[in-house]
Amino acid sequence: MLAEKYADRIQKVFAKYPDKRxxxxxxxxxxxxxxGWVSPDGLREVAEICELDPTQxxxxxxxxxxxxxxxxxxxxxxxxxxxxxALRGADxxxxxxxxxxxxxxxxxxxxxxxxxxxxxxxxxCDRAPMLQCNFHFHENLDMDKMNALIAQWRAEAGK
Amino acid sequence: MAExxxxxxxxxxxxxxxxRRYEVYAAHDGYAAFKKALxxxxxxxxxxxxxxxxxxxxxxxxxxxxxxxFIPQSEPVKYVVxxxxxxETGTFKDRQIxxxxxxxxxxxxxxxxxxxQAKAVYIYLRGEYMDVAAQLDARIAEAYANGWxxxxxxGSGWSCDMFTHLGAGAYICGEESALLESLEGKLGQPRVxxxxxxxxxxxxxxxxxxxxxxxxxxxxxxxxxxxxxxxxKIGTEGSTGTKVFCLSGHVAKPGNYxxxxxxxxxxLIYELGGGISGGRQIKxxxxxxxxxxxxxxxxxxxxxxxxxxxxxxxxKLGSILGSASFxxxxxxxxxxxxxxxxxxxxxxxxxxxxxxxREGTYWLDKTLDRIMDGTARPGDVDLINNVARNMQGMxxxxxxxxxxxxxxxxxxxxxxxxxxxxxxGD
Ligand SMILES: Cc1cc2nc3c(=O)[nH]c(=O)nc-3n(C[C@H](O)[C@H](O)[C@H](O)COP(=O)(O)O)c2cc1C
Ligand code: SF4
Ligand code: FES
Numbered sequence: 031m032l033a034e035k036y037a038d039r040i041q042k043v044f045a046k047y048p049d050k051r052x053x054x055x056x057x058x059x060x061x062x063x064x065x066g067w068v069s070p071d072g073l074r075e076v077a078e079i080c081e082l083d084p085t086q087x088x089x090x091x092x093x094x095x096x097x098x099x100x101x102x103x104x105x106x107x108x109x110x111x112x113x114x115x116a117l118r119g120a121d122x123x124x125x126x127x128x129x130x131x132x133x134x135x136x137x138x139x140x141x142x143x144x145x146x147x148x149x150x151x152x153x154x155c156d157r158a159p160m161l162q163c164n165f166h167f168h169e170n171l172d173m174d175k176m177n178a179l180i181a182q183w184r185a186e187a188g189k
Numbered sequence: 190m191a192e193x194x195x196x197x198x199x200x201x202x203x204x205x206x207x208x209r210r211y212e213v214y215a216a217h218d219g220y221a222a223f224k225k226a227l228x229x230x231x232x233x234x235x236x237x238x239x240x241x242x243x244x245x246x247x248x249x250x251x252x253x254x255x256x257x258x259f260i261p262q263s264e265p266v267k268y269v270v271x272x273x274x275x276x277e278t279g280t281f282k283d284r285q286i287x288x289x290x291x292x293x294x295x296x297x298x299x300x301x302x303x304x305x306q307a308k309a310v311y312i313y314l315r316g317e318y319m320d321v322a323a324q325l326d327a328r329i330a331e332a333y334a335n336g337w338x339x340x341x342x343x344g345s346g347w348s349c350d351m352f353t354h355l356g357a358g359a360y361i362c363g364e365e366s367a368l369l370e371s372l373e374g375k376l377g378q379p380r381v382x383x384x385x386x387x388x389x390x391x392x393x394x395x396x397x398x399x400x401x402x403x404x405x406x407x408x409x410x411x412x413x414x415x416x417x418x419x420x421x422k423i424g425t426e427g428s429t430g431t432k433v434f435c436l437s438g439h440v441a442k443p444g445n446y447x448x449x450x451x452x453x454x455x456x457l458i459y460e461l462g463g464g465i466s467g468g469r470q471i472k473x474x475x476x477x478x479x480x481x482x483x484x485x486x487x488x489x490x491x492x493x494x495x496x497x498x499x500x501x502x503x504x505k506l507g508s509i510l511g512s513a514s515f516x517x518x519x520x521x522x523x524x525x526x527x528x529x530x531x532x533x534x535x536x537x538x539x540x541x542x543x544x545x546x547r548e549g550t551y552w553l554d555k556t557l558d559r560i561m562d563g564t565a566r567p568g569d570v571d572l573i574n575n576v577a578r579n580m581q582g583m584x585x586x587x588x589x590x591x592x593x594x595x596x597x598x599x600x601x602x603x604x605x606x607x608x609x610x611x612x613x614g615d
Contacts, residue, residue: 046352048394051374055357080374093376094357096316113479113530114279114437114516150360150534151278151478152317155516156436156443165319 032075036060040079054080054090058097067098095149096165103138103145105183108162111148114155123159124148126173130180143189144180196423198411198431199404200447202289211331214292220337222413226300227345231262234304238409240417242429247272247363247402248477248511250500253409259387260305260397268398269302270372270386271312271406274356274363277478278534279514282433282445283403287314287321290407291328295351297406299337300413302349305399309350313368316357325353360538364586365400367540369393378540379586404433424450428499432510438517439466448498455494458517465489469519473603476503477511479531480591482598483524484508507598524603525610528596529557535592546589549580553596560610570600570607 033040043056057079061072068091077084091097098106109124124146128134131144138145154160157169168179197203207213214220226234239254260267271294275283286294298310314322329351332338340348354372361367362377365386371377372393384391392398408430412420421429428450434457437443441463448457458464458471465471470488475481484506486494496502503510518527536550556573559565577593584590600607 046354049374052354052372054374055355055371058357059355082374090374090376094316094359096358112278112534113475113527116530117438117516117518117522118443149358150537151276151280153275153281153284153315155279155281156445158437162317165317167320 032057032060032064032072033079035064050080051082054082054087055094058087058091058094062097067101069101103143104187105144105163107144107146108149108152109146110150110152110154110158110160110162112151112155114151115158115160118155118158120159123171123173123176127176130173130177141189143184143187195448195452196431197447198423199286199293199407199433200290200445201293208293209289209291209328211292211328211335214290215335218410218414219292220296220335222410223296223299223303223337224343226303226413227343231304231306234300234413237417238304238412241412241420242417242427243405243408243412243420244428244500245402246404246408246432246512248277248480250510253401253405256387256401257301257304257399259385260399261389262306264389264397266394266396267305267307268393268396269298269305269307269310270365270369270393270398270400271298271310271403272363272365272368272400273312273314273318273403274360274368275318275403276315276360276363277480277512277514278531279437279475279478279516280435280512281437282435282512282514284318284321285433285445286403286407287318287325291325292332293410294403294407295329295332295337297409298351298401299332299349300409301399301401301406303345303347305397306347307349307399309352311372311393312351312353313362313372314353314355315362316355319355322353322355329353359540360534361540361586361588364588366391367586368400369398376540378542379588381585425497425499425501427501428510432498432513434498435512435514436462436517437515439469439471439519439522440464440517441466450499451497453495453497457498457515458494459489462517465517465519467519469521471517472520472522473518473524473527475516475518475527475595476513477509478514478516479534479595481511482508482594483527483602485602488520524599524606525557525560528599529554529561531595532557532592535588539588539592543585543589545580545583546585546592549576549589550592552576553592557596560607563610565611567611570611574600 043053057076065072077087111120136147159171160169202208235257243253244250356362359377362371366380367377386392386398434446471486474484500510532554536554539546539550541547577597580589580593
């Protein structure tokens with residue numbers, strides 16, 4: 031249960047705002063961290079913690095793209111293919127990445143390791159091609175660097 | 190060629206490495222401006238910022254001091270909200286401020302908070318800047334530890350708190366009223382105005398609120414330390430101070446360049462930015478990411494490249510300076526493709542609250558898809574023009590205009606790129 035396990039963090043979040051509703055976004059992040067995605071249990075618990083209706087929480091989770099309403103691979107790779115990156119080779123890079131992992135846009139590898147998807151500008155357009163892995167930035171990439179990262183992540187996961 | 194020296198007001202880490210650290214910032218005039226402001230009447234602080242003619246760096250270029258002066262002092266609870274949503278393609282300047290010179294943002298926001306007597310400051314960062322927010326939280330903690338935040342700040346009798354808040358991936362939350370909704374834990378959809386954020390009923394939790402961009406507030410400590418008169422010596426009459434130009438696309442050296450307003454486009458792209466990649470010719474420039482009209486250039490000798498970079502001069506070029514997110518495109522770029530990319534972005538980011546934007550972006554995208562895949566029908570360009578014109582000025586927030594402008598201007602400025610894709614008869 032989130033309320034017990036993350037009691038300290040939840041208290042700190044509540045201390046920021048004059049009302050509990052404002053805490054819904056930080057709480058959804060906590061739920062996602064715990065369950066790997068915003069699961070039905072996570073939604074229900076967040077609603078209880080923030081004293082909101084579960085359908086309201088669900089619509090908020092659905093509005094924002096960083097909350098995942100489906101389970102993702104262990105490493106969630108979000109490649110920017112927005113205009114400024116596309117001008118610097120992001121489409122080609124993303125194509126090669128998908129080929130290397132053998133998945134389509136939005137897909138997850140059979141071993142559950144990687145989910146890949148294209149996203150809009152991430153605020154690193156001068157360092158394209160770039161991606162975000164579980165919300166951490168990796169910039170100035172090429173396929174050599176990418177293969178090394180993939181190997182490193184596989185080693186970390188023991189796969 | 191020796192690089193010309195320009196003043197660094199924002200990116201002070203260029204002159205003072207490690208200025209991100211509290212001790213270093215404090216040793217280099219850090220918080221001196223806030224201390225000075227605390228010794229002044231809040232009203233006098235607003236007057237000084239107004240006199241500097243500091244204009245908002247988030248895109249619209251509205252006078253910061255004027256905005257602060259709209260806050261009704263009679264209201265007991267007021268807020269400052271820092272817009273660190275930075276989601277426009279080609280924009281990556283605020284992140285560098287928060288990473289490398291965070292205390293200057295904190296100090297600027299504090300001066301604003303004192304000037305309007307705010308109860309708290311919220312810094313709204315796009316969710317993808319999670320790591321940046323974690324660092325910023327540590328800097329804010331340093332400011333508390335050194336008595337710049339919290340209860341009875343520096344014995345002034347005034348108390349103020351500062352918090353970060355993470356968005357979660359929605360471009361529309363950069364629009365100030367959507368941002369406030371999001372901060373209140375609701376869907377990030379723009380509000381009907383009036384009331385405006387500065388008014389009772391229009392701001393955060395219904396209280397009068399100043400919303401300013403990160404870069405705007407990061408200018409404030411310098412202004413308070415050196416005075417409005419000194420600030421106005423930098424830049425031009427209508428565009429005072431420096432501006433961060435985010436340079437991306439087909440240039441040899443992309444990155445952030447802080448320059449006084451009035452430096453030419455040519456100096457930015459060809460001297461600082463190392464010119465067009467591969468020695469090719471320039472074809473177009475998007476000066477405000479995807480949301481401003483594209484400017485046409487006929488190669489590297491186009492005299493219009495000597496235009497000074499100011500709000501005024503970019504209007505004369507038929508565009509806007511906006512957030513100064515310069516996406517440079519060389520001669521190989523197909524402007525129909527650019528229009529289609531931008532349109533896909535806005536279709537994806539339209540919050541759906543009003544019909545002209547929701548439906549308009551859908552139809553623009555659909556029609557551009559036809560043009561791109563070679564199945565364009567006669568009249569499709571006219572259709573696009575019609576749909577886009579019916580969006581302009583008809584929507585609840587400026588995203589509708591943002592979505593209409595780029596297409597209208599790519600078609601107007603690069604008709605040949607569209608003609609090439611249209612079948613016979615159009
Ligand atoms: C669709 C849309 C997106 C916007 N995104 C941002 C943004 O990411 N950052 C920002 O500072 N302003 C953004 N703005 C402008 C804000 O609404 C607001 O004008 C700005 O934060 C005011 O700050 P300033 O006066 O200091 O520029 C956006 C506006 C619109 C209509
Ligand atoms: S113009 Fe578009 S983004 Fe703005 S409120 Fe209307 S539908 Fe939403
Ligand atoms: S366009 Fe890719 S990070 Fe900005």
